[in-house]
Amino acid sequence: MQAGGGVKEFVPKIVVFCCNWCSYAGADMAGVSRMQYPPNIRIIKVMCSGRIDPIFVLMSFMEGTDGVLVTGCHIGDCHYINGNYKTQNRFEILSEMMNELGLEKERLRLEWISATEGEKFANVVKEVVEQVKKLGPSPLKPVIE
Amino acid sequence: MNIGTGKCYLAWATDEKTREKGSSGGFVSAALAAALDKGVVERVLVLKKHDVFKGIPTVTSDPKEVLDCAGALHMTAINLAKYVDSDVRIALPAKPCDARGVIERAKRNQVNLDNVYMIGLNCAGTMHPVKARKMVKEVYNLDPNAVLSEEISKGKLILKTSEGEKSIKIDELERQGYGRRDACKYCDINVPKMTDLACGNWGVPRGRKATFVEVLTEKGREIFKNAVDAGYVECEPASDKSIEIREKIDQAMKKLAHEWHEKLFEPINKLSDSERLEYYINAFAGCTGCGACKKVCPVCPCGDDAKCTMTEFQSEVHRIRMFNMIRLLHLMDSCIGCGRCEDVCPAGIPLTMIHMRFTERVQKKLDYVPGIDMKKPPFFETELKEVQK
Numbered sequence: 001m002q003a004g005g006g007v008k009e010f011v012p013k014i015v016v017f018c019c020n021w022c023s024y025a026g027a028d029m030a031g032v033s034r035m036q037y038p039p040n041i042r043i044i045k046v047m048c049s050g051r052i053d054p055i056f057v058l059m060s061f062m063e064g065t066d067g068v069l070v071t072g073c074h075i076g077d078c079h080y081i082n083g084n085y086k087t088q089n090r091f092e093i094l095s096e097m098m099n100e101l102g103l104e105k106e107r108l109r110l111e112w113i114s115a116t117e118g119e120k121f122a123n124v125v126k127e128v129v130e131q132v133k134k135l136g137p138s139p140l141k142p143v144i145e
Numbered sequence: 146m147n148i149g150t151g152k153c154y155l156a157w158a159t160d161e162k163t164r165e166k167g168s169s170g171g172f173v174s175a176a177l178a179a180a181l182d183k184g185v186v187e188r189v190l191v192l193k194k195h196d197v198f199k200g201i202p203t204v205t206s207d208p209k210e211v212l213d214c215a216g217a218l219h220m221t222a223i224n225l226a227k228y229v230d231s232d233v234r235i236a237l238p239a240k241p242c243d244a245r246g247v248i249e250r251a252k253r254n255q256v257n258l259d260n261v262y263m264i265g266l267n268c269a270g271t272m273h274p275v276k277a278r279k280m281v282k283e284v285y286n287l288d289p290n291a292v293l294s295e296e297i298s299k300g301k302l303i304l305k306t307s308e309g310e311k312s313i314k315i316d317e318l319e320r321q322g323y324g325r326r327d328a329c330k331y332c333d334i335n336v337p338k339m340t341d342l343a344c345g346n347w348g349v350p351r352g353r354k355a356t357f358v359e360v361l362t363e364k365g366r367e368i369f370k371n372a373v374d375a376g377y378v379e380c381e382p383a384s385d386k387s388i389e390i391r392e393k394i395d396q397a398m399k400k401l402a403h404e405w406h407e408k409l410f411e412p413i414n415k416l417s418d419s420e421r422l423e424y425y426i427n428a429f430a431g432c433t434g435c436g437a438c439k440k441v442c443p444v445c446p447c448g449d450d451a452k453c454t455m456t457e458f459q460s461e462v463h464r465i466r467m468f469n470m471i472r473l474l475h476l477m478d479s480c481i482g483c484g485r486c487e488d489v490c491p492a493g494i495p496l497t498m499i500h501m502r503f504t505e506r507v508q509k510k511l512d513y514v515p516g517i518d519m520k521k522p523p524f525f526e527t528e529l530k531e532v533q534k
Binding site: 054058090093094096100102104139141 | 417418467474
């Protein structure tokens with residue numbers, strides 16, 4: 001509840017998957033360089049973006065997140081040679097699933113962010129939060145009575 | 146006679162009894178029995194008739210038992226792919242969805258295709274046994290238990306009892322809401338081109354008890370030649386006219402399937418995105434999570450100890466169960482639309498239709514049709530060596 005009894009503003013929750021070698025370091029870089037980005041994200045660090053089973057994304061939506069951002073090393077830069085190729089494969093199929101399910105495809109995003117791209121990380125997060133705010137709460141949010 | 150791959154023949158069993166019992170000349174049963182008899186294969190997987198509504202998948206090494214199983218069972222819904230154990234050389238009669246199931250299992254290293262001999266059967270669809278029983282009672286006015294045999298001929302379903310026979314057009318049955326399973330209505334793969342031998346009665350001249358056989362692979366040629374040499378089967382080359390008629394029937398069935406596809410998918414196609422989400426939430430709301438759909442699924446071969454759907458907790462408040470979401474995801478690239486999940490679902494969820502809706506998007510986008518060849522499923526496409534090249 002806001003001061004003055006106004007209507008509660010929608011505060012989106014975004015789950016961000018970061019790989020240990022590039023995008024998590026990129027997020028670190030954003031922090032070290034004192035770049036501002038919205039505090040709506042919850043970062044989950046995995047060793048490689050290839051570790052992200054699409055089930056993780058589906059589970060996040062089912063548990064009530066409003067958007068998911070998947071990040072990893074640039075294609076060709078993967079610490080484990082081809083982890084991000086796998087991510088790309090899966091993402092393609094997962095996004096088709098989202099389309100058929102009828103969930104707005106803007107809620108799910110894949111970005112390649114390297115360890116030096118702190119600015120890109122901050123910008124992407126800003127964009128995603130902005131977009132999800134426009135869309136409103138996820139229709140898959142659990143109903144708790 | 147010189148039998149070559151890629152050629153078409155008319156063949157029939159030499160044994161009078163098998164010819165009578167088989168639905169079109171008894172070629173398939175005779176060829177399977179011959180293969181077993183002469184040691185081309187060590188086992189044969191057949192559907193043993195319990196009654197017209199029930200067949201029991203049986204692995205046997207007795208040629209007599211194979212011959213006993215001659216004849217089609219249109220009112221059973223079984224996918225044989227799950228029962229193929231390829232430790233030894235095994236042959237099976239395979240509908241297109243059986244064959245596709247076997248190939249999908251081979252891609253997942255569950256089956257060694259070198260050991261599997263598939264004798265393909267043309268298929269225009271099967272019926273759900275429970276619905277078929279109801280149909281016999283209400284449309285045919287017969288006691289389901291009194292039906293001795295059934296036959297599909299010229300678009301009619303003929304039921305034989307001890308008092309005589311009764312036939313009704315399948316179109317008429319489908320108009321009344323009976324007839325083939327939904328999954329079969331919109332399946333457009335009727336001729337099993339992915340097997341070793343494609344058999345069926347399409348293209349057989351009127352009044353003849355014979356099977357039209359197309360030899361597709363070297364393995365198929367081996368089975369065919371063995372059956373002819375062993376004296377189980379006689380054959381003659383198929384005329385151009387027969388080949389043409391078969392092709393025509395296939396095209397007609399394909400067209401019919403596409404019409405059904407449009408008809409059955411239309412109500413959901415016209416929903417908006419958010420309405421569709423609501424539809425899926427409501428459709429899956431009845432799911433009890435029993436796991437029957439997973440158990441019968443031929444492209445979900447990990448078996449009973451698979452951990453993939455163990456994310457399920459009773460306390461969940463999810464709008465759609467994770468069980469369903471995981472099943473949807475895992476079949477995104479590979480559902481063959483055999484319809485088994487729909488058949489066994491105790492909650493009556495139109496699962497196959499839903500899976501097909503999801504899977505068709507990916508199959509179209511990535512130009513991948515599962516169960517036709519050994520092309521790798523898109524989910525497993527990336528491998529270490531491919532990138533290192």
